[in-house]
Amino acid sequence: MRSYAFRFRSASFIFVRASITQFPTYPTTQITPYNAAYAMKRRLKAVLKGFAKGLTTTVIFVVIAEAALRGAYYVRNTKVTVVPLPYTFGDDYGPIPPWLGGLLILKSDPTLIWTNLPNARRTYLDIFSPVRGEQDRLALLRQFTPTLPEAFRASPTWGIQLNSQGYRGPEIALAAAPSTIRVACIGDSWTFGMNVTEDQSYPSRLAAWLEREQPGQQYEVLNFGVLGYSSFQGVQLLKERVLPLGPSIVAIGFAMNDSSAAGYRDKDMVATSAAPTLTKRVADAVTGAALESEIYKLLKYEALVFRFRPKSIGDYLKAEAETKAPGAVNYDAIEPWTRVSPRDYELNLREMIRLAEEHGAKAVLLDNELWSESPYRSVLKKISSELRVPLVDSLALIDAERARMEQDLEKSLDLADRGTLPALQNPKTTVVFRVFRGPHEVPRALSIVGTAPELGSLVPNAIVMHDDGMAGDQKRGDGVWSYMVPFAPATSLVYVYTNSGQPGVWEGLDVPHIRRVRVPPAKDGRPVYLPIETFGRVYAQADNWHPDAGGYDRIAQAVARAVASLR
Numbered sequence: 001m002r003s004y005a006f007r008f009r010s011a012s013f014i015f016v017r018a019s020i021t022q023f024p025t026y027p028t029t030q031i032t033p034y035n036a037a038y039a040m041k042r043r044l045k046a047v048l049k050g051f052a053k054g055l056t057t058t059v060i061f062v063v064i065a066e067a068a069l070r071g072a073y074y075v076r077n078t079k080v081t082v083v084p085l086p087y088t089f090g091d092d093y094g095p096i097p098p099w100l101g102g103l104l105i106l107k108s109d110p111t112l113i114w115t116n117l118p119n120a121r122r123t124y125l126d127i128f129s130p131v132r133g134e135q136d137r138l139a140l141l142r143q144f145t146p147t148l149p150e151a152f153r154a155s156p157t158w159g160i161q162l163n164s165q166g167y168r169g170p171e172i173a174l175a176a177a178p179s180t181i182r183v184a185c186i187g188d189s190w191t192f193g194m195n196v197t198e199d200q201s202y203p204s205r206l207a208a209w210l211e212r213e214q215p216g217q218q219y220e221v222l223n224f225g226v227l228g229y230s231s232f233q234g235v236q237l238l239k240e241r242v243l244p245l246g247p248s249i250v251a252i253g254f255a256m257n258d259s260s261a262a263g264y265r266d267k268d269m270v271a272t273s274a275a276p277t278l279t280k281r282v283a284d285a286v287t288g289a290a291l292e293s294e295i296y297k298l299l300k301y302e303a304l305v306f307r308f309r310p311k312s313i314g315d316y317l318k319a320e321a322e323t324k325a326p327g328a329v330n331y332d333a334i335e336p337w338t339r340v341s342p343r344d345y346e347l348n349l350r351e352m353i354r355l356a357e358e359h360g361a362k363a364v365l366l367d368n369e370l371w372s373e374s375p376y377r378s379v380l381k382k383i384s385s386e387l388r389v390p391l392v393d394s395l396a397l398i399d400a401e402r403a404r405m406e407q408d409l410e411k412s413l414d415l416a417d418r419g420t421l422p423a424l425q426n427p428k429t430t431v432v433f434r435v436f437r438g439p440h441e442v443p444r445a446l447s448i449v450g451t452a453p454e455l456g457s458l459v460p461n462a463i464v465m466h467d468d469g470m471a472g473d474q475k476r477g478d479g480v481w482s483y484m485v486p487f488a489p490a491t492s493l494v495y496v497y498t499n500s501g502q503p504g505v506w507e508g509l510d511v512p513h514i515r516r517v518r519v520p521p522a523k524d525g526r527p528v529y530l531p532i533e534t535f536g537r538v539y540a541q542a543d544n545w546h547p548d549a550g551g552y553d554r555i556a557q558a559v560a561r562a563v564a565s566l567r
Contacts, residue, residue, distance in 0.1 A: 062295065069294040073099040079146045082125040082157055085195075086141040087512040087543060088134060089316035095304035097142055098297035105162070106227065111236050113269050116166035116226055123159045126195055127152055128543045130440060130499065130536045131509050134313065142305075158197050165241075168198050168223045175246060180218040183210075183563060184242045184361075186234055186352075187253030190368040190394075191225030193552065195542035200549040201225075205556035206251075206563075213564045222247070230257045230340045231348035232266035238352050243359045249563055250356045252349065253366035255376040256545060258340035259331075266339045313496060313506050314449075314458040320494045320514050321451040331375060342375045349383050362566045364559060365391040370398065370545065390562035397554045398547055401540040405550075406531035409436065415474050415532065428486035429519050430527040432472040435465065435497055437479045438534045443500040446481040446535060447508075450495030454485045461501040461508070472527060480532060491519040497535055513538050 076099055083103050086093050105120040125148070131137055136151055163171050176182040185191050185203040193201025203223035210219040224242055226233070231254040242250065290296060335341045340348065353363045367380050372395060384391035410416050413436070433448055445464045449456045456462040465483045469476035472484035487493070494516050501507025520528055533539075542548040547555065 066293060066295055069298065073102055073294065076144065076146055077102045081146070082123045082148065084125045084127055084140050084152070086137050087128050088137060088310070089313055089512050089514065090311065090319070091544075092311065093141060094138065094308040094310060095301050097144070098294060098301050099144060100141075101297075105160070111240065111270055112226075112233050113266065114226075114228070116162055118162060118164050118166040120160065120162045120166075123157050124195075125152060126156045126158065126542070128195075128511055128513075129155050130511060133507055134310070134509060134512075137512070138310065158195060160198065166226075168192060168201065168225065169203070172222055172245060174244075176220050176248075177218070180220050181249065182245065182247045183219060183221045183249045183251060184224055184245065184247035185221065185251045185253070186224045186237055186242060187251075187366065187368065188225060188229040188257050189227045189546060190256070190366075190552075190555075191223060191251075191253050192227055193223070193225065194227070194546045196549045196552060200552060202552040202556045202559065205553045206559050209557045209560035210563060213560050214567075228257055230254060230260075230266050231345050231352070232258075232340050235348050235351050235355075236270075238355055243355060243361075246359075247356075247361050249364065249566060250352070250361050251364045251366055251559055251563070252352055253368045254349075255345070255367065255369045255374065255380070258338075258345050259369070259371075259374060259376055260339050261334055261337050262339050263337050264339070265336065265341075267344070313509070314460070317449075317451055317458060317494055317496065317514060320516075321492075329375070342379055345376055346379045346383065349379070350387075353383070353387060353389060363389050364562045364566070365389050366555070366559065367392065367394045370395060370541070390565060392555060392558045392562055394547070394551075394555050394558075397558055398540045398551050401551055401554050403531075405539045409532050409534070413475075413478060413480060413532070415478075415480065417474075426486055426525065427488075429489050429522040430484060430486045431519055432527050432529045433465070433483045433485075433495075434530060434532045435481050436532050436534045437481065437499075438536055440499060440535055442479075442481070445500060447498045447501070448483055448495055449498060450493055452487070452491075452493055454487065455493065455495050459504055460506050461498050461503045472529075484527060487519045489519055489521040493517050493519065497533075499535060510535055511538060513544055 080103065083100075103122070105117045105122060106114045107117050109115040127137060127140065129152075131151060136149070140149060140152060160168060162168060165172055183206070185206065191201075191203065193203070198204055201223060203221050203225070207219060207221040210217075210221070222242075222245070224237060226237070229237070234252065234254050238250070331338060331342050335343075349365070356363045365380055365384055367377060369376060371377075377395070380391055383389065407416075415434075435446055435448075437446065445466070447456075447461045448463050448465060449458065449460045451458055454463075463483065465481035466473055467477060467479065467481045471482070473482035474480070494514050496514060497510045498506070499508035499510070501509075515533065517530060522528055538544075540548060540551040540554075542551075
């Protein structure tokens with residue numbers, strides 16, 4: 001990177017030197033007005049010639065450097081077998097390397113803002129998994145060589161194959177086959193099927209569940225999910241791409257991206273003004289070309305990396321503990337910076353339902369947020385009630401699936417019997433944290449760390465858990481590590497687990513996810529055993545924002561029942 005910058009400075013020096021050294025010298029005797037004008041003309045000509053040479057040298061250098069960068073990126077990306085999906089606490093990755101641009105699957109669109117890249121083929125590496133240190137994830141994203149470090153070679157992968165229209169699934173015919181009910185699923189990454197293969201996405205599982213619900217009826221389920229879409233884009237997508245295909249049912253799933261305070265409103269991103277003048281079009285073209293230059297992108301990236309100061313996990317834990325209740329967010333105040341406000345979200349949903357019904361289709365609403373106090377959830381419930389449109393409560397389904405998994409794990413480990421710990425004469429609730437090691441080795445011990453003094457006051461690997469059958473631990477050596485500590489009832493706790501790291505050092509990290517619990521009241525003064533968590537896993541979720549394959553399957557089953565109820 002530095003060699004490019006040095007050559008650029010060298011080229012500039014050559015340009016200046018050429019401009020200076022091209023001045024000819026002339027005798028100073030017998031100068032007449034004619035000779036002076038002639039001399040000035042010669043000097044000006046020499047300056048222009050030097051300027052032209054310097055400019056030509058600079059342009060040639062820039063062209064060569066640009067071609068070299070693009071060639072290097074192309075060669076690199078042809079050797080990439082898996083594309084990492086990085087995760088850090090707070091969704092803060094820092095600057096993204098410019099050489100990853102060729103691996104994106106989104107392209108700009110004048111009315112949809114962006115859309116999927118047709119015929120894209122990718123294999124993604126899921127690194128929502130434990131690592132030794134947080135820098136491991138950032139280093140994987142930043143490295144130029146496409147080799148996969150040893151720490152991530154066991155991480156799961158999932159692939160996508162988009163059709164010629166840019167969507168997951170087979171090619172879409174203009175009309176459904178006779179006697180076939182066409183179901184169009186529109187939405188964001190939940191509909192797309194983030195973190196799972198195509199056959200595990202909720203639209204694919206919906207097709208399978210519909211066959212079970214109504215085996216005598218033919219269904220065709222189309223997946224129109226696009227990463228990052230909001231309800232604003234959903235309205236445009238429905239008008240342009242979906243309704244012309246004549247669906248009988250439209251399953252609508254938006255909210256997660258609508259609530260994003262991205263610094264802009266989606267409705268302002270689509271040009272609606274008069275056609276620009278020729279001068280403006282030329283200026284925009286020049287500016288766009290400059291901004292798309294790989295040299296510019298690389299220099300900008302290097303500058304951002306120099307300024308980037310990643311936060312520690314403790315910083316994110318502290319911020320999470322200090323955050324006000326999500327329901328207290330004033331979306332009216334931040335409306336200019338929110339992609340789609342709750343008010344516009346309601347208008348968009350009503351418009352999608354109206355458009356669907358106008359074209360003879362029925363609608364199903366799908367909640368797709370893992371945020372219980374989201375104001376967008378209340379909008380969904382209101383519309384569902386008023387317009388009598390079925391609503392699939394995904395959050396409730398994920399919570400139920402999580403509870404089932406916790407109970408199954410407890411039974412499989414023979415820990416459903418909480419033992420006979422005596423009642424404690426303590427106004428506080430004695431809480432027993434439990435975490436199963438899962439497939440991960442524990443060289444020393446699992447630890448818990450949070451903001452509370454009882455959880456180490458943000459000092460990692462200080463509060464050591466135990467698997468010795470003592471002090472609340474139910475069985476010695478069963479891989480379930482425990483920690484018993486009293487808290488006042490209703491105390492809200494945020495915490496993470498670590499595995500055998502050095503005290504005071506963020507090592508042996510769990511998945512990049514902050515765990516939370518509200519301390520329940522004690523019954524008869526006896527200790528309260530919290531559900532068994534698993535190191536390196538969040539039940540029914542593939543990451544902080546998306547379900548896993550099992551979660552998508554539960555959602556698909558509920559959507560299938562809603563679709564069947566519409567007949």
